[in-house]
Amino acid sequence: MNIQYEHLRKIPGATVVLMAVFLLAISACAATGLGGDERDRQSGAGLTPMHGNGAMEYRIGPADILSISVWNHKEMNRTVTVRPDGQVSFALIGDIPAVGLTPLELQGAMERALGEYMELIPGEVSVVVDAVHSYKVSVLGEVRLPGRFEFQNQASVLDALAEAGGLTEFASTSNILILRTTGGQSERIRFDYQQLLKSGSSEARVLIFPGDVILVP
Structure with missing residues (x-):
């Protein structure tokens, strides 16, 4: 797995205090309930597990590179980069939204x-993700190397924690939080690291999504 990451090497004392207060506030919110458009879930309730062949449907993100081809119209084939506004440009149709769609949905x-x-039948347009640049996840709190990590392939919570150097001895392993925004709705998902280790099943590993923030109190 190819991974690029940025470590937070030197953090001023004031920032450390602010981070601690932030983590305590997040933990308190998770314990007391959420309001508005936010939801609270346990890691076993609705998270995407790895099972079967371990694959998940990848959703296109900003800066991803796509190869788009039209059967029997080679002059239209091209490689495009998803713009920050979430769209790509293509011959005849101009701009079309791509972010949040699977390659099949964009197709x-x-x-x-x-x-x-033009006359087309289903399957004559092909969309292939050539390079992933939007799969970025932040890991903060009681880990040895907090920072932002870029994955080139699907990854799990355990993969992200490993890239962050693992948990410190002060980590609350049963109260890890995954912050996720999907369709404008925010979620705080509790992740029990100890329970996962006890299960000993690779199928129970929980996938992370682009933009996730993992907080270890």
């Missing part, structure tokens, strides 16, 4: 858009 959207200008 369908492009077939419908191109269908207004």
Whole structure:
């Protein structure tokens, strides 16, 4: 697995205090409940586990590089980079939203858009993710190397914790939080590290998603 990361090497004392207060506040919110559009979940309730062949449906993110081709129209084939506004540009149809879609969903959207200008049948447009640059996850709190990590392939919570140097001796292993925003809705997901280790099952490993923040109190 290819990973790029940025470590937080030197943190001023005041920042350490602020981080501690922030982590305590997050933990308190998780314990007392959430309001508004936020939801609270246990790690076994709705998180994406690794099972079967261990694959998950990848959703396109900003800066990802895509190869888009149209069968029997080689002149239209091109490689595009997803812009910060979440869109890509393509011949005839102009800009089309890509962020948050799977390659198959984007393929369908492009077939419908191109269908207004040319005759197509399902499957004649191909979308392939050539390079992933949006799979970035932050790990903060009681880990040895807190920072932001970029993954080139799907990864689990354990993978992220390992890249952060592992837990410190002060970590509350049963109260780890995963902060996630999906469709404008924020979630705080409790992750029990000890329970996962006791299960001893690779299928129980929990996948992380681009943009996740893992907080270890």
